[in-house]
Amino acid sequence: MAIAPDFSEWFIRQVTNFADDYGCEPERAFPAWALKFIHDTEADFAYNQTDTLSQGDAGLDGWYYDKEGAVFHLIQAKFLKDPIESTIQPGSIDSLIKVTQYLMNPDAISAGPHKDKLLDASIKLKEAIANGASVSLDVYLAGKITDQSKNIFESAVEAMGDEYSATIYDTQKFNDLKLSDDPISNLANEKVIFKLSRASSFYESSEENIPGVEKSAVATLDGRSVGDAVAKWNARLFHGNVRYYLRRTNRINKEMLNTLSTDEGKKSFWLFNNGLTVVADSFEFSNGNLEAINPQIVNGAQTSSVLQESRAKVAEGEVAVQCRVIAISDNAEGINALNRISSYTNSQSPVKISDLQSNSKRQKTLQSAFGMLPMPVFYERRRGEWKSLSSAVKAQFANRLVTKEQVGQHYLAYLGRPAESVAKKEEIFGDLEEVAFNTEISAQVYMLAHELFEQADYLLKKSSSEELIALVPGLAHKVIAAQDDSPTQLEAIRRARGLICVHAVALAKEALHWRYGAIGKARADSLRAHLHDMNHPIYKFVWKVCFRTLRNWFVSLNDKSALKPSLQKPETLAILKASLADVLSDMDKKSLPNLE
Incomplete structure (x- = not known):
């Protein structure tokens, strides 16, 4: 996807405005702005969590612990002279790998003005890993990176172990993320068809008495069918969840991708994966399919996007996916029910409460x-x-x-x-x-x-x-x-x-x-x-x-x-x-x- 014509001016203006707000240079403001933009943090928090102008920090420009997503992000930032055309020098981001190794071995951190900063990050990082978090080495790059440099960096990070992954946010990716903030319509009045794993693999429940819920069901969907639906409808299938869908990190999906790469993994996917929660205006089961009007995936963005990415490895009938589907009434009670469903089924609450109240x-x-x-x-x-x-x-x-x-x-x-x-x-x-x-x-x-x-x-x-x-x-x-x-x-x-x-x-x-x-x-x-x-x-x-x-x-x-x-x-x-x-x-x- 090409960089939008107006993006360059917008991008530079965002960073310089942030610099003006905090009384610093654009090079210092860039990682803070990027952290806020990518992870939706408060501006003050982002500023305090980042710092690119210090010496002796071994290349660590910031860190962010996403406790709900169980990912610890280590950050290095580069603000090139021309954020659109300049290309980063090969090897210039390797120090992020080295500082990660230092953080895992705090005894190796040398004395200096930033020892306390590095020790604090080290303690937080090791605590996060002990609690099951993965580690993402994130590069914020106002500029370009060659495919060769990117592949070398990602391969080096992958060699560190299964719990590590790399994500590079270059100018192109910032452009793509910006586009995700533009208005995206949902699937109102559109029918989306998901193939069932087996014609009879669904159960309609009649026991719910929650106001705003018309009906609900549990079904087992064909994984390839889910991947095909995501490929066809893209962000419209997520709507309020679109920012998370486009900001997902490689590490979060890594285990699912590995599972789908083996015959044994494909067979056990239904057992190992929590599946999807889908809300819709209405739905019915017909001819071995789930047919839903305006379906929105409020839980399972990771699962559905991985199934899309794995379509080349997954044939029809090879992977089964759990799915709860819920029809919501078109009134205030329906909005309230959707709010509660999203909150209770997804710890990350990708559908924002503010979005749900828009039509009140x-x-x-x-x-x-x-x-x-x-x-x-x-x-x-x-x-x-x-x-x-x-x-x-x-x-x-x-x-x-x-x-x-x-x-x-x-x-x-x-x-x-x-x-x-x-x-x-x-x-x-x-x-x-x-x-x-x-x-x-x-x-x-x-x-x-x-x-x-x-x-x-x-x-x-x-x-x-x-x-x-x-x-x-x-x-x-x-x-x-x-x-x-x-x-x-x-x-x-x-x-x-x-x-x-x-x-x-x-x-x-x-x-x-x-x-x-x-x-x-x-x-x-x-x-x-x-x-x-x-x-x-x-x-x-x-x-x-x-x-x-x-x-x-x-x-x-x-x-x-x-x-x-x-x-x-x-x-x-x-x-x-x-x-x-x-x-x-x-x-x-x-x-x-x-x-x-």
């Missing part, structure tokens, strides 16, 4: 409310919905766009629950849904919360440093005054940027409430208008007191390295609010303009 009455109501604002905003309740709009429709919104995930998180922070807005972001579509998406709250208030977050985020960017320091000069001071290489206080808090932003939103709401009282539709509208002007006294007041409060708290923090863990504690906001009260006590309310 609550989300449709909010989308309508945002569209009726005086300056209408497009509320994206379905993933990829904005991209599917015509240019004319987008023009009606003047490119004003928010996603339901942003709205829910930022409003939860605005309500005084910033730590939860980050730590429990999936729960805003579950237990916290009624709080995060209250249809009785005006869209103006939701937009105020969102724009407060956007403004705090803007001020924390490296390119906005002068503006923020002009409001709070103390942020330019060194964390440790006596050390020339000590970061400034602004650089230090920027490393927990996401958590700082949501706490800033909570503090901004408190400051505005102190001056203007309860904020409803009309006041939110007026405040939004004034806050859009960076020279307006209200804008300067809000961000001066908020970041002064955050700075005072940071300075008083005994362990500066515990910044992020401290912000993850719900009780931290109470400390910040008390500090804000002290800051506000020195101010005169009458000095601030009225809203009228």
